[in-house]
Amino acid sequence: MLNKITKGLFILLATIPLLKENFNSMIIILCALFTLISCFTSPQNIRPKKSTLFLMTPFFLFLIYELLSGSMNDKTISRCLPFLIFPLIYDLGASNLGINNNIxxxxxxxxxxxxxxxxxxxxxxxxxxxxxxxxxxxxxxxxxxxxxxxxxxxxxxxxxxxxxxxxxxxxxxxxxxxxxxxxxxxxxxxxxxxxxxxxxxxxxxxxxxxxxxxxxxxxxxxxxxxxxxxxxxxxxxxxxxxxxxxxxxxxxxxxxxxxxxEINKPVSGEYYNSTNTRVVIFQCTYNLLKESPFFGYGDNLQKELDNCYKENYPDSVFYKKQQFNTHNYYLHLIGYGGWLFFITFMCYLYYVYKRMKISLLGVVLLFQLLAINITENFLSRHYGIVLFCFLTSLIIFTEAKKQDI
Incomplete structure (x- = not known):
């Protein structure tokens, strides 16, 4: 019965489009809790594989950076928890609960x-x-x-x-x-x-x-x-x-x-749109990266961007009505943690690709999500990071074969 409930929770992880962030987080926590209980009560000695640690790289990368920088931003760390939780529960689930191609x-x-x-x-x-x-x-x-x-x-x-x-x-x-x-x-x-x-x-x-x-x-x-x-x-x-x-x-x-x-029309006063604001965002991000310290700006990156908007476009209201991040997750990584941080994250993505390339569906979905990061900080928001970790872990640990998708 415990295993059946846990399998049901694994399937409920897929209801993310229907749920508010806090309800989605509750299902993730419940699934993780039941998975751990199932492993502890199993007569077998269930442990996560060593290779699974590589899939948790982003969580430890952000955690170590926050520790060394002394900021210990709870929001930054908690936002990266899916990088830790999803590989862990799918590894344990595949080993102990029969989370397979059928699931x-x-x-x-x-x-x-x-x-x-x-x-x-x-x-x-x-x-x-x-x-x-x-x-x-x-x-x-x-x-x-x-x-x-x-x-x-x-x-x-x-x-x-x-x-x-x-x-x-x-x-x-x-x-x-x-x-x-x-x-x-x-x-x-x-x-x-x-x-x-x-x-x-x-x-x-x-x-x-x-x-x-x-x-x-x-x-x-x-x-x-x-x-x-x-x-x-x-x-x-x-x-x-x-x-x-x-x-x-x-x-x-x-x-x-x-x-x-609109790409060459400057923002001014109340006049701005999704195209010319992205030009402004890119220009400010580019300027910040040229002056970026070796370890990046950390959690001050958004503050530095806001200051750039204020200094270079004082007559515009676009940045006063809402906050605009880098709208490119790869540039965000460089601005946040520097080039070494970015390179480490790229190595992680390459490892994910190596694990997913056995599945046509997995490869296509991976490249789609990575492409979205070119115009959005997709892995900086709850729905983006959960969708990415959910899909990659699901496909990697069910060892999907082309004929079984």
Whole structure:
């Protein structure tokens, strides 16, 4: 009974799209607690593998830095706990509880259902408060739906982070459908719905990654089929794509066009947008990195960024209305801990890749999440770091094989 409850908690880890941060943390803690109890009560001598320590590198990296710097920022350390907890519980779970490919399939399916359910809840919540004609409306190139649910729902998930859930669910479906030809009906419907919601949230990086993923997976599928089947796959994909994108053509067009029209326009007063603010952020980050001490700025990095905004753009209000971090996790690592810190973290990512490359799904998801870090501090927020640690640990410790995904 204890093992069954613990296995259930492992599957519940996949409900992250549905849960507020504190509820999600409670499930993680419960899963860790039950896993440890199961190991202690097992007649076998269950211990984590030595290799698992390498997967915990980021936690110890941040912990040691905070100890040596003397700041001991509780928020920084607690935010990195998923790097410690997920590899540990999945290692022990795989050894003692039978957390295997079967559990992996159930967990990924639970994640897809959770993402779909949350998307539907967003739609219902929106339509209860707004007329239908506002569903595809936008303001200042930002979808009204996206802004409304992000600002008014009972708990906040940044639109890019929720879009990353949509991207992961889409990727699971498209690979299972086109590469492994399994669960066709569900995965076809889910993939279409995920594309619809990705377009609705209009996160540019997520959209680009979705298109790139689709092209790669379609390419892998086309290599295995006859010429007639290739024509059917390509033509049907183009047709479905046109149908899905048609309602969003104006909104998506404006979002993509903004990159070229606004990139050289300076922020001033009340005038700023997602494109020119990122230029400002990059310029300030670049200037800080040129002057960065050997061990970085530590927890003062955000303060240094805010000072840069204030000194160089005193007439703008963009940094006064909300806080803007580096919006690039790799630059954040250099600014926080210096080049040695960054190189160590890159070695960790390479080790994760080496462990995940046995799984096509694992490799695609890993590169997607790493790409999001180019435009977001994805691994500096709860939903980003939990999603990353959850997916990497799940795939690594269930030793997913291509035919078993």
């Amino acid at each position: 992996q399939r159930k967990t990924l399916f639970a994640f897809q259902l959770s993402t779909l359910l949350q998307s539907i809840i967003y739609v219902v919540f929106f339509l209860m408060k707004n007329p239908l004609n506002k569903f595809f409306a936008s303001s200042n190139n930002i979808p009204f739906f996206r802004e409304y649910v992000a600002g008014n729902y009972w708990f906040n998930i940044h639109p890019t982070y929720f879009s990353s859930f949509l991207l992961v669910s889409f990727t699971i479906s498209i690979i299972t459908l086109l590469v492994y030809n399994k669960r066709k009906l569900f995965n076809a419907i889910n993939a279409i719905l995920m594309v619809f919601f990705i377009l609705l949230f209009a996160s540019r990086m997520i959209f680009i990654l979705m298109v790139a993923t689709l092209l790669v997976v379609l390419g892998l599928r086309i290599l295995k089929v006859s010429r007639k089947q290739k024509l059917v796959i390509i033509s049907s994909s183009i047709l479905v794509g046109i149908i899905l994108m048609y309602p969003f053509k104006e909104m998506l067009g404006k979002r993509l066009k903004e990159i070229t029209t």
